[in-house]
Amino acid sequence: MHSFQELIAQFVKQFDQQQFPQHPASLYNAASHILKIGGKRIRPVLSLMGNELFDEIHPDAWQVGFAVELFHNFTLVHDDIMDKAPLRRNHPTVHTLYGDPAAILAGDVMLVYVYEHLNKVQSRYKQKIITVFNRAAIQVCEGQQLDMDLEAMDPAQVQYDDYVNMIALKTSVLLAASLQLGAIIGGGSEGNQAYLYNFGRNIGIAFQIQDDYLDAFGDPEKFGKQQGGDILANKKTFLLLKALEMCNPAQRTRLQELLDSNSESKVADMLQLFRDCKVDAWAAKEKERFQQLAFDNLESIAVFSARKRPLMELAEFLLSRQQ
Amino acid sequence: MHSFQELIAQFVKQFDQQQFPQHPASLYNAASHILKIGGKRIRPVLSLMGNELFDEIHPDAWQVGFAVELFHNFTLVHDDIMDKAPLRRNHPTVHTLYGDPAAILAGDVMLVYVYEHLNKVQSRYKQKIITVFNRAAIQVCEGQQLDMDLEAMDPAQVQYDDYVNMIALKTSVLLAASLQLGAIIGGGSEGNQAYLYNFGRNIGIAFQIQDDYLDAFGDPEKFGKQQGGDILANKKTFLLLKALEMCNPAQRTRLQELLDSNSESKVADMLQLFRDCKVDAWAAKEKERFQQLAFDNLESIAVFSARKRPLMELAEFLLSRQQ
Structure with a gap:
């Protein structure tokens, strides 16, 4: 090992x-x-x-x-x-x-x-x-097309589930398939291959939620990117799409104003709105949820748990970034 | 059959x-x-x-x-x-x-x-x-890149052999490989596969020479394209590159002038120059040469000649266009 x-x-x-x-x-x-x-x-x-x-x-x-x-x-x-x-x-x-x-x-x-x-x-x-x-290769192409389709839409028109599906295709299925391909060579059963595939898919989604969260709330020095880059670009993210779903009518009006604005306080104002909608707490939980799903998948694979340790460590490494 | x-x-x-x-x-x-x-x-x-x-x-x-x-x-x-x-x-x-x-x-x-x-x-x-x-797929990509590389060069700097190599990669190897792939499935020997591959490759080159010839000298009504389209676009063709090789210094100067000109008589003048350099007769012979190479390849395949008839007919169909 x-x-x-x-x-x-x-x-x-x-x-x-x-x-x-x-x-x-x-x-x-x-x-x-x-x-x-x-x-x-x-x-x-x-x-x-x-x-x-x-x-x-x-x-x-x-x-x-x-x-x-x-x-x-x-x-x-x-x-x-x-x-x-x-x-x-x-x-x-x-x-x-x-x-x-x-x-x-x-x-x-x-x-x-x-x-x-x-x-x-x-x-x-x-x-x-x-x-x-x-x-997986076909799904990655489809995911890239869906990403371009969604980018051309008004954020308020994008369904959260469609966004999760796009992210899964564009980024997670290749992680999942990479694991499964290895399992095929290692002689893993069909059932174990499926658990491993889903482990990879869920880790990928959890990672993307974390990435969106850190772009908004992370410490820019530690994260290595400009804070709020996604917000400045009006990029569709887990946070923005969920905020649109969770906010009240007044917050929604404010959110639409912020999307249309280029004011200097755009990032700070949007982050405040995200906090007001509690979408920051939601994101932490949502990442946790997908991470737990992944660990359940890994748990279900019928091999001694000692063999799973390196995969567990990699998952924890990928999903432990605080900044 | x-x-x-x-x-x-x-x-x-x-x-x-x-x-x-x-x-x-x-x-x-x-x-x-x-x-x-x-x-x-x-x-x-x-x-x-x-x-x-x-x-x-x-x-x-x-x-x-x-x-x-x-x-x-x-x-x-x-x-x-x-x-x-x-x-x-x-x-x-x-x-x-x-x-x-x-x-x-x-x-x-x-x-x-x-x-x-x-x-x-x-x-x-x-x-x-x-x-x-x-x-074949890799060679097609390489041929397309070589085509772009040659397009960016001055025609006088392009070697005729480099051009033939580019055409073979870009257009002929896929014809050749298509035949070979069928032969593999049909159970043809390695030797017969190679003859068939070369048959396709040579037919492809002969076809391209014919295509270049007809663009210049074909009857536009029967050929279905504007006559001299390649000449107007200063496109590198078998004719142009061979003309550069075969012409005398005075013709070469004239050819360079024509390449730099956009006069109304550009096509007619270039065709006259091609005839003066005897590149029209050369093209007919060069096509004939590759066609003969192809037929020799077909002849060498160790199956009854009746089985080769459809391939012979297709080759003659592709290479018999007079316009």
């Missing part, structure tokens, strides 16, 4: 040795850029841990790890084009450096390479691996 | 029954649009014919056919964004109708669905199928 920290270190070492071809340089330099600027490498480590929950790590788990990490980075390259984002992890985005055409194409070729890795796993579970992976 | 016309009709019927999910409509309407505006469906029919060259058509050949046709359409969606093309097959392009973000995403999800089809083929040759498909 390995801790998640050990697995991240091992994965980073192996992943950094993967190389695209040299030519055409204009294509592969663009693809390499997004990989070089780093990232937490959480998804591939989930695959390794999903494997190790049931058995020793098999070489196929590394291939699946390369695949899910490459896929995640492909989505970042294309999402950044769609969002016209200038920066990613404090570096210029691929399309900023290489132009939209090369960035589109770099993403495309990365997606083909994803399947080069998946094609290397053993025949006996290759069909299942590609089926589970593809379901 | 079936004629290529019969197989096209059968494929169109089956392909039109394939449906994307309904939701999110904004994603799948964009993906469906490119499929609805038609196309010759040559690539999937090559897979069916590659199979039938060796054995009765197996259900897996249809899955491979769906995959290669979907992949081809995915490349059209993304290429049209990169080229900022307003029209495709006389219809508005996907990004014109749905915007760049939805078009990027529609292409992405189509590429994932490609592998849904490939994942349905039998386990015993799945690895080989995905390997051959991926090699």
Whole structure:
């Protein structure tokens, strides 16, 4: 058994040795850029841990790890084009450096390479691996489209459940599938695979609620982002959508005014309104609820609890950020 | 045995029954649009014919056919964004109708669905199928990048061989791989697969030379395009690049003047120059040369020649356009 920290270190070492071809340089330099600027490498480590929950790590788990990490980075390259984002992890985005055409194409070729890795796993579970992976990949695309659809809507028209569904598709199903893919390789039963998948999905949602909460209420110095960035951008978040649901008519009018305003006190005023609606307390509870659901899923997996410890530790690490 | 016309009709019927999910409509309407505006469906029919060259058509050949046709359409969606093309097959392009973000995403999800089809083929040759498909898919991406790289260069700086290599990657390897994928399913030997692959590759190059020739010298009424469209756009073609190689210094100066000019007689003047350099006669011979290479490849395949007749007929159909 390995801790998640050990697995991240091992994965980073192996992943950094993967190389695209040299030519055409204009294509592969663009693809390499997004990989070089780093990232937490959480998804591939989930695959390794999903494997190790049931058995020793098999070489196929590394291939699946390369695949899910490459896929995640492909989505970042294309999402950044769609969002016209200038920066990613404090570096210029691929399309900023290489132009939209090369960035589109770099993403495309990365997606083909994803399947080069998946094609290397053993025949006996290759069909299942590609089926589970593809379901997640399709859902991630659908989630990104739903995100753009919701962004174009008036916040008051967005249903909370639709937002949770979008977040689950866009961010959580790949975490869930990464775990399940590892479990398939480790020989976990269908039932245990499902528990593990749901564990990942619920952790992902809890993490997103925490992320929204910290953007609003976190200490900007510790959180590393501008406080209230989401509020300034009128971004739809768990907090904003739930506030719209929980507030009284007067608060709702005030909220709409704040959305339309660009005053200097916009962040402070919105935070006060969130507190008045008690949406800050709600968010803490909602995160707790999804976290508890995840831990129940993990509890249900039929292996000795000692084997679950690394996953528990990773979940607690991800969900313990106070700032 | 079936004629290529019969197989096209059968494929169109089956392909039109394939449906994307309904939701999110904004994603799948964009993906469906490119499929609805038609196309010759040559690539999937090559897979069916590659199979039938060796054995009765197996259900897996249809899955491979769906995959290669979907992949081809995915490349059209993304290429049209990169080229900022307003029209495709006389219809508005996907990004014109749905915007760049939805078009990027529609292409992405189509590429994932490609592998849904490939994942349905039998386990015993799945690895080989995905390997051959991926090699072609990667080469198509590389070819598109090389095309953009060459477009940005001065025509006089482009080497003819680099251009042929780009065309082969961008357009011919998918034709070649479509045939080979069918041959794998039909049980063709490695040697026969290689001959069939090269047959497709050479037919593809011959077709592109013919296309360039007809754009310049074809009868616009029969060819269905504006005559000299490539010349007006200073597009790099077999004719232009070979003219630069074959012309004398005086002709070269004249050619450079014409490239820099926008006069009304530009097309007529360039055609005269092409004739003076004898590049029209060269193109006819060069097409003939690749066609002969292709027929030699077909000849080398170790099956009764009667089985090769449909492929021969398709090649002659594709390469017999006089206008």
